[in-house]
Amino acid sequence: MAVTTETQRLDAHKLRADFPVFEELINGRPVAFLDSAASAQKPRQVLDRMREFYEHEYANVHRGVYKLAERATAGYELARETAAAFVNAPSPRELIFTRSATEGLNLVAYAWGLDNLGPGDVVVASELDHHSNFVPWQYVAKRTGAEFRVIPTDAQGELHLDVLDEIDRAGNVKIVANNLVSNSLGTINPAEQLSAWAHERGAIMVVDAAQAAPHRAIDVQALGCDFLAFSSHKLCGPSGIGALWGKRELLEQMSPFNLGGHMIRQVTVEETTWGQLPYKFEAGTMPIAEAVGFAAAIDYVNGIGLDAIERHEHELVAYALDRLGDIPGLIGYGPPADRRAGIVSFNLEGIHPHDVSQILDMDNVAIRGGHHCTQPLMRRLGVAATNRASFYLYTIPDEIDRLVEGLHKVRKVLG
């Protein structure tokens, strides 16, 4: 008897009931929220958990021995275990809470970069990277006299890996930074391959998983990277918190980043010694309730299953690309459906993205128009901005239909 391992399907219509935002109707219809790549909506389960935490378990964490402090500490540390397991980190000690993916990337740039880079060294990012995984590297390279090199992309938004040889000749490659999924085009990037290439040269590999973590299972050990950053708000969790995973040996060798309460071992006027991992990197009062909400979001997403989410988005992208293909004057960007996550980026010839999203908004269809924090990529594509519709576990085909209808209307008005 053959065992079939079909991926579980999710029922987006049913899941929508978890999201209070869809209860508000405008002209009888809920928002067609197609901007999840910027930030996802929050299910009741996450909001309830945070409220419960604030009402019954809140105090500052660590050191306090009274019941509320104990409960708060337990909640915060359980959240760490949840987030560590979510990316298959070998140990929760390697999981550092940050404000966001952006802060995690800056942590590495400052705390590893300032001490380990200098003239003759090379820091590599790509044209496809979000500014948050581009500007910190460019900045720390400039500060330390290292060189900053960028892997270009082709017209479809896929990396030109053949340029690596030339980059290699530019100096000692010390850092390779890349996003696992592009937020502008949905491109899925070859992080394993880049990790291997980086390690052959003794460089560290930093993966920006801000856009990947909400949508596909992440395994830092399989990726073979050294650091990986992601954000809560993009995976149905609260704003104000993210996580950075790092290899223990590296984290231990590194200087800290933010300094202050809780991250120290001993402070004297002459000298300060740092606390153990992960506290060494968590200075001051952290986003405590947010960590708990983040974990509730991870539980929620895990409950649905990342494979199911990935499949669902894949189907939506295929449907969207198909339907958008019918719109005259529509220029699409990005790789084919099978090589991208739940994001479609496009322009309507001669019409500014701001007008597109404004007119769509009048029918309560929410997409984003802009450079999506990827100006170098926009330059490569030869545009100032694109329209971007992005999907998540609560997205239904009807919302894509509303988008398509809306685009026809935009063309009628402004075309």
Place this chain on the structure above:
Amino acid sequence: MAVTTETQRLDAHKLRADFPVFEELINGRPVAFLDSAASAQKPRQVLDRMREFYEHEYANVHRGVYKLAERATAGYELARETAAAFVNAPSPRELIFTRSATEGLNLVAYAWGLDNLGPGDVVVASELDHHSNFVPWQYVAKRTGAEFRVIPTDAQGELHLDVLDEIDRAGNVKIVANNLVSNSLGTINPAEQLSAWAHERGAIMVVDAAQAAPHRAIDVQALGCDFLAFSSHKLCGPSGIGALWGKRELLEQMSPFNLGGHMIRQVTVEETTWGQLPYKFEAGTMPIAEAVGFAAAIDYVNGIGLDAIERHEHELVAYALDRLGDIPGLIGYGPPADRRAGIVSFNLEGIHPHDVSQILDMDNVAIRGGHHCTQPLMRRLGVAATNRASFYLYTIPDEIDRLVEGLHKVRKVLG
């Protein structure tokens, strides 16, 4: 007819009804929460506002033109105005949201310090400062070759300002950092005087108002400082957000700190230019809902009145010092009641603070035992740790009575 300007009194018994945490009874009694200096409890008004925001107004801020993005942006920017007005900032553009007071202080240490300090320069903090306003200055001084000097305190925990002359002779004073209220002893420090001294020498004055902002009205213009940092979680707001106010000219001259999305003007492979204030210092997705909750907390606190809060705490401290005076073997620390905020720090002779707070917790009295992130001060006091009880707007004298009862019991068991 004479106008009497009596400070409004607050009714702590009535206010307690706003705080769900007091609804949980253990052996028939709510928690006597005497650890507000570590973090304050949250009123329903704040939790309700955040929930409402997440349910009806949430999206990523800026750039989006659809309704949810507009509402989110409006909520976030209104929060900035609220926080700016709270410290009487000349403009909301000078108010930068951070994760916490700690991060605000680090922002100044890195972004101002790395570019403006060098050998021959002197950075000054005090023995009374929290590690968050001590270690960043020590660290950036070490990184840049500047000298780090510390203003000592006397046995009561008040600053020895006569040491300033000697510090002045050590080099070019560039930064003076001090807390407005000490979290360990409640000492109220002479920030105006230190600001004036700093400015006479061309130095910048950085005020750590983490412990002051929840308890007394703050006016950055009257203080005459250059930067001031505070946290939401200590003033009834959510964790995960704080604010840094800075003088516009300084903020404009400074390099940014975290780099990434939203804080840029133009990104090219060769160069990146920074966005306008305050965005230049707000990289990536910020704590959006937390900012909105922070503003709700400020509104809540303003509704009660900071003068009323200050008066209330003052009465509680006087009452507590009086009652604690009766306990044999109790050693108190800190200045007289009229020169301190709502904090009392003490030891019971021969009994470890952890045992004190553990035994108190059994009667649901929550205080903190430890070094309170002020190890240099503990060294000066000649102790490893102290017990600390701290008060806020919801504290009632009955809770202090329960503390005193509990301390008698501790002595009976362990004395």
Place this chain on the structure above:
Amino acid sequence: MSEFDQMYREVILDHYKNPRGHGLLEGADAEAEGQNPLCGDEVSIYVAFGEDGETIDEVKFSGRGCAISQAATSMLTELVQGRTATEVAGLSRDELLDEIGIPLTPVRLKCALLGLSTLKLALHKAKGTSLPQEWAGMADDLDLK
């Protein structure tokens, strides 16, 4: 009137599709460029004064961007034609916004005021004066030069 009809009402669309005063002006007496970094809208404004060196004789603009920024700038060229530089340097934003006559959110307000901010800068530069306080804030958000 629906929200839709309000925002992209006929006159806006007309100015967007048939912009008045579109083009360059060689040897202009005053000129400036403006950009809205949030959305990439760009506008350059050129002014020629009459013989009195005061009256706005001709005003032209070039640029690209959303319908609101382009239409608003087109409407602006009609609005200021024949007025004095001093008058226009002091023109209130409401006068233009009334003319545009559509509800604007904070994000779109910047689109609508891009042309006017740029024109004001051009005039102040020509007179050697600096933008008044009220407009300096706007100039911080828009990239004017």
Place this chain on the structure above:
Amino acid sequence: MSEFDQMYREVILDHYKNPRGHGLLEGADAEAEGQNPLCGDEVSIYVAFGEDGETIDEVKFSGRGCAISQAATSMLTELVQGRTATEVAGLSRDELLDEIGIPLTPVRLKCALLGLSTLKLALHKAKGTSLPQEWAGMADDLDLK
């Protein structure tokens, strides 16, 4: 039994007030120091082996800290007296915790295990072996040397 009676039960208080094995041991065969940086508890442990170089002949400790850490270390000295170094190096934490017999939160657990962690380190140091995985995590939180 109330929560109170459980945590500061008679035997704990007795060990706290009259610690067994308190003191120094000159020329000890094994020794180590431990500290709990979270609360400042400190303990130093000294071991003398019997003639076989294996049996724990005498064990002493000095230090300061909370009742739990001091009482637990005192109880520990009784528990290991006369056992072999190998046996004690492999002693499970539960054996000590059963002896202590009170409910412990994560924060207080570290207080209770400070003495045992330090003793284990002393024995491993004397044997030239390293702490097993299970105890290395504890040693990360406690400052052992």
